[in-house]
Amino acid sequence: MTETIAFSGKILCDTALELGEGPTFDPATGTAWWFNIKGRELHELHLESGRKQVHPLPFMGSVLAVIDPQRQLLASDQGLFIRDTQTGALSSYAALENVPANRSNDGRVHSSGSLWVSTMGKSAEKNAGVIYHVAKGVVTRLYGDITIGNGICFSPDGGTAYFVDSSNNRFMRVAVDPQTGLPSGEPTLFSDQSGNPGDVDGAVCDAEGLVWNARWGEGTVDVYAPDGTRIRRHAVPASQSTCPAFIGAGADRLLVTSAFADMDDAARAADPYAGKTFELGVAVKGRFEPAYKL
Numbered sequence: 001m002t003e004t005i006a007f008s009g010k011i012l013c014d015t016a017l018e019l020g021e022g023p024t025f026d027p028a029t030g031t032a033w034w035f036n037i038k039g040r041e042l043h044e045l046h047l048e049s050g051r052k053q054v055h056p057l058p059f060m061g062s063v064l065a066v067i068d069p070q071r072q073l074l075a076s077d078q079g080l081f082i083r084d085t086q087t088g089a090l091s092s093y094a095a096l097e098n099v100p101a102n103r104s105n106d107g108r109v110h111s112s113g114s115l116w117v118s119t120m121g122k123s124a125e126k127n128a129g130v131i132y133h134v135a136k137g138v139v140t141r142l143y144g145d146i147t148i149g150n151g152i153c154f155s156p157d158g159g160t161a162y163f164v165d166s167s168n169n170r171f172m173r174v175a176v177d178p179q180t181g182l183p184s185g186e187p188t189l190f191s192d193q194s195g196n197p198g199d200v201d202g203a204v205c206d207a208e209g210l211v212w213n214a215r216w217g218e219g220t221v222d223v224y225a226p227d228g229t230r231i232r233r234h235a236v237p238a239s240q241s242t243c244p245a246f247i248g249a250g251a252d253r254l255l256v257t258s259a260f261a262d263m264d265d266a267a268r269a270a271d272p273y274a275g276k277t278f279e280l281g282v283a284v285k286g287r288f289e290p291a292y293k294l
Helices: 265-270
Strands: 010-013 020-026 031-036 041-046 052-056 061-068 071-076 079-084 090-094 102-109 115-121 129-135 138-146 149-154 160-165 170-175 188-192 199-205 211-216 220-224 230-235 241-247 253-258 277-279
Touching: 010 041, 020 061, 020 102, 020 253, 031 061, 031 241, 031 253, 061 102, 061 115, 071 102, 071 115, 115 138, 115 149, 115 160, 129 149, 160 199, 211 253, 220 241
Parallel strands: 020 241, 102 149, 149 199, 199 241
Antiparallel strands: 010 277, 020 031, 031 041, 041 052, 061 071, 071 079, 079 090, 102 115, 115 129, 129 138, 149 160, 160 170, 170 188, 199 211, 211 220, 211 241, 220 230, 241 253, 253 277
8 A cells, every 4th residue: 555645735825616627837927827617717826926816717617728928728618718818818719529518627738739638527427528639729539438537648758648537547548649649559557546545636747757646535646657556645635636737947846726526514624625726845856838839
């Protein structure tokens, strides 16, 4: 059994979110971004100054990709949109799918500048979700019959993609073309977590190829070696930890979002930090997310 390392970090943001998700970091501005999916909010935190802003959204956003200093790509239940960072103005970019009962969930940008993004039923309907590849506005369906697509991240060389359906906890890997981010083989099992408690949720892959994965229901961030062995487990002071992101000027810190979704009053009282956003408090050898290429 992997020993759990006690939390030694801090609260980055004290605002409790129903479904904090989709964190990323823009090194050009020193700003961390994440979503409150069900609250239809985009959260912005300037790390050095501590300046915090909350931007209301007209949809359920869940993934943000930097395009350039003026623009961001947002994935949502209404498709993909380009957001002006100065004005907040949104313009439609591409449709993901014409399924009103679905929303976007997890996603990351590949080193080629393409985006992988998952969808799921708004009530987590079985097998309602899909994982898509988006490149220069072209949307390609990769994998269907997925209930809760998560864990999307890529190896440092761009040759491997990781993903999971959190409903079965079979963490998968697949060879991808480093030039396009499209699969070049069939998915194989990376780590079978199906018999263990908690759900494999959002993930990032560091500069050494280690996969850092938030474990919903367990209040941890688990670290996997490239061969799929779970080598470390870091505690997070909220049971529903959702997704990590590398932050800081050297990508050497780790932000972790969390959620209080589906908790009644008693559960929230027992989990007082649920929904807050944390810094894990450990040194990491992270990588900055690539920019999405229009």
